[in-house]
Amino acid sequence: QVQLVESGGGLVQAGGSLRLSCAASGRTFSIYGMGWFRQAPGKEREFVAAMSWSGGIGLYADSVKGRFTISRSNAKNTVYLQMNSLKPEDTAVYYCAADRSGYSSWPSEYDYWGQGTQVTVSS
Secondary structure, eight states, X not given: OEEEEEEOOEEEETTOOEEEEEEEEESXXXXXXXEEEEEOTTSOOEEEEEEETXXXXXXXXXXXXXXXXXXXXXXXXXXXXXXXXXXXXXXXXXXXXXXXXXXXXXXXXXXXXXOOEEXXXXX
């Protein structure tokens, strides 16, 4: 099993920045890819960003491309999501997820999920 704990959410004004963290523990050697997803009230969970656990180029949703950056620290077993130029429409609960066999934009492909952290962007 892999346990994921997100942190770093909060309230920020439009145009501001936040950095989310996702700490992984347990059988982290089984992780191939990590992803960030978000879910706003009344909406389906949507893809934000993903990357290989070993590093490399990230995969991004068009809505966040150029504003968000996914990165990781293998030494800390942590994945980050740097969010800049935040907009009110970025308001959502943000979840990190781990995939044992790849990384993609499909939530159903992921095996483990964190509990989520709230991000609220005021206008």
